[in-house]
Amino acid sequence: MSTGVPITTETAGWAGADPAHVDELRDNLRHADPGVLVAVLAQLTGDPAVADRFAPRITYMPDPPEQAGATDPATAAQLIEEIVAALREPRRADAVPADDLDLFTRVAPVALGGEVGPEYLQLLLEQGGFQPSQPVLPRGAKLPTDFRVVIIGAGIAGITAALACAEAGVDYQIIERNDEVGGTWYTTTYPGIGVDTPSAYYSLSREINGDWSSYYPQGAEYQAYLVSVADKNNLRRRTRFSTEVQALWWEEQRRQWQIHSVAPDGTRDVSYANVVIPAAGYLNRPRWPDLPGRETFSGISIHSARWDRNLDLTGKRVAIIGAGCTAVQIVDACVDQVAHLTVFQRQPHWVAPRRRASDDVPAYRRWLGVRLPYYANWVRLKSYWGTSDNNYPVILHDQDWAAEHLSISPANDVLLQMCLDYIDRVFGRGSELARKVTPDFAPYGKRIIRDPGGYYAALAREHVDVEASEPALVNEAGIVTQDGRQIDLDVIVYATGYYLDFLSTVDIRGRDGKKLAEEWGEAPRAYRGGMVPGFPNLFISSAPNYSPGHGAGHNFGVEVMVHYVMECLQLMALRKAATLEVTQRAYADYVDRIDAAMEGTVWRHTPSAHTYYRSGGRIVISFPYRLVDFWRDHRAPVEGDLELR
Helix, strand or coil, X not given: CCCCCCCCHXXXXXXXXXXXXXXXXXXXHCCCCHHHHHHHHHHHHCCCHHHHHHHHHCEECCCCHHHCEECCHHHHHHHHHHHHHHHHCCCCCCCCCCCCHHHHHHHHHHHHCCCCCHHHHHHHHHHCCCCCCCCCCCCCCCCCCCCEEEEECCCHHHHHHHHHHHXXXXXXXXXCCCCCCCCHHHHCCCCCCECCCCCCCCCECCECCCCCXXXXXXXXXXXXXXXXXXXXXXXXXXXXXCCEEEEEEEECCCCEEEEEEECCCCCEEEEEECEEEEXXXXXXXXXXXXXXXXHHCCCEEEEHHHCCCCCCCCCCEEEEECCCHHHHHHHHHHCCCCCEEXXXXXXXXXXXXXXXXXXXXXXXXXXXXXXXXXXXXXXXXXXXXXXCHHHHHHHECCHHHHCCCCCCCHHHHHHHHHHHHHHHHHHCCCCHHHHHHCCCCCCCXXXXXXXXXXXXXXXXXXXXXXXXXXCCEECCCEEECCCCCEEECCEEEECCCEEECCCCCCXXXXXXXXXXXXXXXXXXXXXXXXXXXXXXXXXXXXXXXXXXXXXXXXXXXXXXXXXXHHHHHHHHHHHCCCCEEECHHHHHHHHHHHHHHHCCEHHHCCCCCCCCCEECCEECCEECCCHHHHHHHCCCCCHHHEEEC
């Protein structure tokens, strides 16, 4: 795994490379995107003029996304030879640094295939891993030496928070209820589980991996990535594994959080922290449907979130209840094994086709990702750029358009037509199966699902049936359908998702014993940094309205949030404050602003879509603005919104 940006070309092992090694380099460079190679060459040489020389000779194709640049053979050969020469020669003393903003401004449009607005430049420098997240507040003041942060959870959010604390010199401890890092990628092991965000991007910007085996890796590969990051940064020595936090109580006299936890043997412990960062996510408790007779089934009942690795579905009659991302991946993975498969679908999702014949990352890309400085950074950045704010118009509601269409805007309709075309190609226009899998709401009303490659094809197979409704009941032999038919089964798989837990399983009490569960009720809300008035020094990483709704990934929201938390800690150091808390006024104004902006999005105009995005009548998951707005909104705390004591 390659991580970060090499400081010098020598770190990649090219100084004095033998001819065979150089020939291998040339062979791999011939397959690479020339736009990306122009950016790499400019950074290797520290010469911004490289972009000006090559840009007019690069053309761009909209598809496929990983090879958007093209050029003529002579230009490609020249570019390759200049990269080889740059790797062989010592970097000039007057070379512009690789993360220089002016250099980046000139090469980014060449690598990314289009204009890059000035407001995006610093964000892209950080998301490309060329610079760490840049501090905003002065860093002279220090927190007290006994100041301590506790992070709850060792998934991607907890790991990100721990790395930031370590870099800032803040004492921290992670409390993890499992016996390993990874969070959901450790605990969830159903067949076919995989990442549905491009792997090149779905990682930490400070820990870039240039050696992914798949564009959308299986869960085990992503879990291995998280383990490698934790091990590389020695996070285990700061982690209490197999320990579950049950309560957080604010102790005013100490101005600290009292943390109640329990070990597997029932041993209880009470510890203290100045700051707590809950980082355990909000999808943790499996949701079992309230089906009559569910406990009477004599075969095997299993929830996708608690899979038994020893379960063999070969030759079995299987029912899968659910049609979300998990069900799609399980169907794709097991359809060739089972004797018969019945999919119970309460409501269809929009499913996007796989855009490549194979998800395997080409050998040249992995070779360059590990060995060529800056290459993996640009591949990551290109992946981010192609799936971020370019998609923002898709979620915006156009009232006039929506009045006459199922889609909510022309941009949204492009996606709808692509999905409809996919349905027609697989099932035939107007067929019974096509009718069953076609939603009655606009794309993005609920999460778009990416077909792993064989889901729709599986539904059309002879030994697969699709029931366009929930089961009526379960009995000893299997399931009874809504129209009274008996389906005998060996295995029932409940791919029915999770309870939406915004810390509802932890007893959190703030000032004066105020309970967070009562503050939130069924419609959780939070200020920047996951802050809630009455709960000082509590920063909820997977807070309400912290998920990018139109692109990027969970990793983006986590990195932005953790940066903001570190700025808040620095503000406490500067003001010599023991506590930091959002005011009631700022909290209410911020939530009102989010809710008002949400009115113009797809989520407020697709009421028929059954989605966990909505709770208590409020959209609680998505952030309604562009990613760059979300990033800018969290660069530094607004001191007037906060009470420091």
